[in-house]
Amino acid sequence: MLDENILERRLLNLEKAVSALESKVEGKSLENWLEQLIGSVSDEEAFLEALEYGRAFRKSGKLTDKVLKGS
Template sequence: MLDTATLERRLTNLEQVVFDLQHKFDSKPVSDNWLDRLIGSISDDAAFLEALEYGRAFRQSDKPIDEIGQ
């Protein structure tokens, strides 16, 4: 079990990290353009990459057979 001094240090550290994150979030400029707020927000997500692949496969399925592979 952790002693009181260790818990106090960890709690103080946690409070500081939360404060820093809030400050970082609050100081970020907010754009009126919805697209500026969205760009880059999901580009590293595995589900996003999977959706891109589904879109690519769907577009390829709509092409005539003689155009595929050119």
């Protein structure tokens, strides 16, 4: 079992970390993160190539249960 002083120190460290994270995001809008992301890479050659690779893979019929389950 952990000593009460150790738990107090760990709790204090967690509270400081949470406070630091809160101050980093304070005033920043997190609501529009998806809108900011959409289209941000759509003109990148690597992105377009990845899309084409995905289309070709789906059309190939090689999707198996193993691939779909992520195994």
